[in-house]
Amino acid sequence: MKAVVMAGGEGTRLRPMTANQPKPLLPVINRPIMEHVLRLLKRHGFTETVVTVQFLAALIRNYFGDGDELGMTLHYATEESPLGTAGSVKNAADRLREDRFLVISGDALTDIDLTDMLRFHRENRALVTIGLKRVPNPLEFGIIIVDDHGRIQRFLEKPTWGQVFSDTVNTGIYIMEPAVLDEVPSGRSVDWSSDVFPKLLERGERLFGYVAEGYWEDVGTHESYLKAQADVLEGRVKVDFDAFELSPGVWAAEGASVDPEAVLKGPLFIGDYAKVEAGAELREYTVLGSNAVVKEGAFLHRAVVHDNVYIGPAANLRGCVIGKNTDVMAAARIEENAVVGDECVIEAEAYVSSGVKIYPFKTVEAGAVVNTSVIWESRGQRSLFGPRGVSGLVNVEITPELCVRLASAYATTLSKGDTVVTSRDGSRAARALKRAVISALNSSAINVVDLEAAAMPVARFHTSRETVKGGIALRTTAGDPQSVDIVFMDETGADLSPTAQRKLERVFSRQEYRRAFPGEIAELSFPARALDTYSRDLVRCVDMTGVKDAEMKVVVDCAGGTASLVLPSLLGRVGVGVLTVNNRLDDASPTETFAERRRDLQRLAELVASSRAAFGVRFDPVGERVSLVDEKGQLISEERALLVVLDLVAAERRGGRVALPVTTTRVAEMVCRFHGVHVDWTATSTDALTTAARHPEMVFACDGRGGFIVPEFGPTVDGLAVFLRLLGLVARTRLSLSQIDARIPETKLLRRTVPTPWAHKGAVMRSVVEAAEGDRIDTTDGVRVVGEDGSWALVLPDPSEAVTHLWAEGHDMDTAQSLLERWADVVERAAGSA
Numbered sequence: 045m046k047a048v049v050m051a052g053g054e055g056t057r058l059r060p061m062t063a064n065q066p067k068p069l070l071p072v073i074n075r076p077i078m079e080h081v082l083r084l085l086k087r088h089g090f091t092e093t094v095v096t097v098q099f100l101a102a103l104i105r106n107y108f109g110d111g112d113e114l115g116m117t118l119h120y121a122t123e124e125s126p127l128g129t130a131g132s133v134k135n136a137a138d139r140l141r142e143d144r145f146l147v148i149s150g151d152a153l154t155d156i157d158l159t160d161m162l163r164f165h166r167e168n169r170a171l172v173t174i175g176l177k178r179v180p181n182p183l184e185f186g187i188i189i190v191d192d193h194g195r196i197q198r199f200l201e202k203p204t205w206g207q208v209f210s211d212t213v214n215t216g217i218y219i220m221e222p223a224v225l226d227e228v229p230s231g232r233s234v235d236w237s238s239d240v241f242p243k244l245l246e247r248g249e250r251l252f253g254y255v256a257e258g259y260w261e262d263v264g265t266h267e268s269y270l271k272a273q274a275d276v277l278e279g280r281v282k283v284d285f286d287a288f289e290l291s292p293g294v295w296a297a298e299g300a301s302v303d304p305e306a307v308l309k310g311p312l313f314i315g316d317y318a319k320v321e322a323g324a325e326l327r328e329y330t331v332l333g334s335n336a337v338v339k340e341g342a343f344l345h346r347a348v349v350h351d352n353v354y355i356g357p358a359a360n361l362r363g364c365v366i367g368k369n370t371d372v373m374a375a376a377r378i379e380e381n382a383v384v385g386d387e388c389v390i391e392a393e394a395y396v397s398s399g400v401k402i403y404p405f406k407t408v409e410a411g412a413v414v415n416t417s418v419i420w421e422s423r424g425q426r427s428l429f430g431p432r433g434v435s436g437l438v439n440v441e442i443t444p445e446l447c448v449r450l451a452s453a454y455a456t457t458l459s460k461g462d463t464v465v466t467s468r469d470g471s472r473a474a475r476a477l478k479r480a481v482i483s484a485l486n487s488s489a490i491n492v493v494d495l496e497a498a499a500m501p502v503a504r505f506h507t508s509r510e511t512v513k514g515g516i517a518l519r520t521t522a523g524d525p526q527s528v529d530i531v532f533m534d535e536t537g538a539d540l541s542p543t544a545q546r547k548l549e550r551v552f553s554r555q556e557y558r559r560a561f562p563g564e565i566a567e568l569s570f571p572a573r574a575l576d577t578y579s580r581d582l583v584r585c586v587d588m589t590g591v592k593d594a595e596m597k598v599v600v601d602c603a604g605g606t607a608s609l610v611l612p613s614l615l616g617r618v619g620v621g622v623l624t625v626n627n628r629l630d631d632a633s634p635t636e637t638f639a640e641r642r643r644d645l646q647r648l649a650e651l652v653a654s655s656r657a658a659f660g661v662r663f664d665p666v667g668e669r670v671s672l673v674d675e676k677g678q679l680i681s682e683e684r685a686l687l688v689v690l691d692l693v694a695a696e697r698r699g700g701r702v703a704l705p706v707t708t709t710r711v712a713e714m715v716c717r718f719h720g721v722h723v724d725w726t727a728t729s730t731d732a733l734t735t736a737a738r739h740p741e742m743v744f745a746c747d748g749r750g751g752f753i754v755p756e757f758g759p760t761v762d763g764l765a766v767f768l769r770l771l772g773l774v775a776r777t778r779l780s781l782s783q784i785d786a787r788i789p790e791t792k793l794l795r796r797t798v799p800t801p802w803a804h805k806g807a808v809m810r811s812v813v814e815a816a817e818g819d820r821i822d823t824t825d826g827v828r829v830v831g832e833d834g835s836w837a838l839v840l841p842d843p844s845e846a847v848t849h850l851w852a853e854g855h856d857m858d859t860a861q862s863l864l865e866r867w868a869d870v871v872e873r874a875a876g877s878a
């Protein structure tokens with residue numbers, strides 16, 4: 045039986061360590077990761093192996109040769125271009141037709157029992173067996189759910205937190221029967237998890253998951269690289285390394301020279317022929333490569349030093365990685381999570397800050413303080429995009445320099461000569477930062493159409509025009525006047541999809557920005573009549589029949605935001621009596637506190653009641669979301685507002701589809717069913733809702749937080765559009781909002797938030813799935829458990845905070861409360877014991 049080792053990856057997240065060598069050759073305790081993998085294969089009887097190579101393939105061939113030194117036989121299958129995980133194995137199909145074979149990654153450190161996994165495969169007569177492992181953070185992996193017998197039920201590749209329904213992930217270790225190769229087309233990029241396995245599962249083939257007890261670490265980031273070294277030193281993983289123990293936990297390889305006056309505190313590893321002089325101090329989890337030299341007075345703690353590195357007197361290294369053939373001179377200091385590439389020189393007394401990455405062949409001059417990465421790479425961040433775009437404190441986290449880099453990365457994802465729309469809210473910070481964005485776009489050969497201060501719906505509308513390829517809007521973070529959000533949009537005016545966000549993040553993290561030649565510097569223009577164009581098209585798309593005849597009066601609160609700029613143009617086309625408040629652009633208070641919002645809503649309610657208006661509307665400061673007040677002056681909650689507008693739309697349309705997030709009360713489904721309308725349940729993300737809103741039969745969509753979509757006008761949240769639509773609906777139905785609200789059943793939906801450490805979120809979701817055994821579950825977003833009586837509970841991890849959200853709905857409040865308590869207890873137990 046043969047094995048296939050996949051060794052074609054570039055390892056871009058590990059740059060600059062992988063800038064000039066493939067990821068499988070990165071050393072873990074002075075041996076390439078792939079060598080540890082090959083030794084594991086040999087221990088389990090796999091002596092004939094096919095190695096798939098693509099990136100810097102010659103380096104892998106030169107290092108391992110024909111495998112004779114390892115007592116193995118190695119064959120190589122070279123990809124001219126990346127073929128994906130399945131395509132690369134198909135490329136080696138000529139050597140794999142005889143018998144079942146094992147597939148394993150060449151860049152993951154593991155000691156999984158492959159012999160036992162093969163036994164499991166044979167006993168289950170599986171077509172494919174997938175090695176599974178439980179991990180604390182499953183976001184970067186493919187999640188797999190299996191039944192009690194190990195048979196696979198579902199796949200999900202690189203989920204969001206809302207899609208995490210288990211912490212059991214795909215390790216990329218497979219045992220396969222040769223017939224699987226017939227499912228993979230030749231010469232094309234094909235992946236096992238996203239292309240082949242789901243097709244086999246749908247066909248009912250025997251796919252099984254083997255939950256491994258051994259160690260497995262996907263060495264894909266600098267953090268996991270350092271962790272792998274520490275885990276070997278701690279004995280958490282069984283790997284071979286040739287060394288002897290000088291003292292407990294202090295390992296030295298052949299020829300190593302350690303002065304008795306050196307201070308050593310293990311666990312640590314000293315490579316062959318390395319030299320540690322008197323007065324040097326090596327502390328826990330330090331790894332020295334072959335022929336490394338550590339001079340007197342040097343201090344190393346959790347530092348991984350590759351081969352042939354010189355560490356000068358009094359140098360100080362903490363939690364960093366130093367590439368091979370690099371010189372770190374006297375009294376230089378390199379901080380946590382910094383990475384220095386191969387063949388660099390860090391001169392005397394230089395200071396390399398935490399997180400800085402220095403690419404190969406660079407020199408840091410004596411005494412220099414390096415706070416940003418040198419040449420290609422910028423400091424890596426855990427997550428660039430959040431639920432509101434790229435957010436942070438003004439001039440602390442979101443600086444003009446960051447805006448330039450972000451806009452340059454965005455421009456690099458587009459083509460030279462493309463056009464991007466820019467806009468801002470009324471704040472001075474957004475105005476200043478937008479100028480940096482525009483300069484970066486123009487310098488990258490991107491034409492800019494600047495709307496200046498504009499409501500978000502207006503910005504999204506103009507971004508969706510035919511000649512425009514995207515947009516960037518800057519706005520003050522809701523409820524936090526010290527912070528700002530940078531919203532990136534695609535050519536439809538919607539927020540960038542997760543895929544597009546990852547593409548932008550890759551360019552940003554590698555800092556490989558495109559620059560224009562002098563003759564290619566692009567243009568900046570300011571469109572004439574932008575507000576009128578938006579207003580004209582909106583009135584044309586939304587049915588305003590009956591509004592003028594109804595002679596309605598409404599009260600509108602613009603919240604001192606950008607809605608005040610477009611409202612005069614819009615109302616002039618409608619023919620309705622309007623009393624406006626806060627109808628000005630307030631650059632001193634671009635957002636509002638919760639108390640201010642409640643105060644203004646109370647004032648709006650009083651004005652509606654006293655003026656005998658049909659209803660009142662309050663826009664948020666950027667014009668995207670609305671709050672409603674009925675004709676009696678009663679505030680309609682966000683949940684009830686969704687149901688009221690839904691009932692109006694469904695009653696008039698008598699057909700079509702509506703898109704609602706899974707967190708919405710199922711009373712909405714009752715309303716739709718009564719009017720012959722179908723509900724499409726979506727994930728809670730903005731991208732999921734806007735994608736669903738593009739369906740040709742869609743008549744309504746809402747996120748349940750005051751954000752409504754009017755599909756006939758556009759697929760994005762638009763407070764101004766829903767205001768016009770509501771005018772038409774109320775005028776034609778001849779019913780007041782309170783009457784409509786009164787005919788809709790009361791909801792029994794409760795919500796709770798449970799603190800959950802990041803490392804426990806996957807285990808929490810697995811516990812929820814296990815506790816729901818026998819119940820019907822829905823994994824559209826999070827895990828929704830549905831009872832036989834229709835009551836349900838939803839458990840959803842927060843994507844940006846260390847909490848888990850729970851919803852529960854029943855036929856009465858006691859049922860809902862009981863459900864909420866039950867699942868909160870499951871989450872709390874798992875969060876505390878994982």
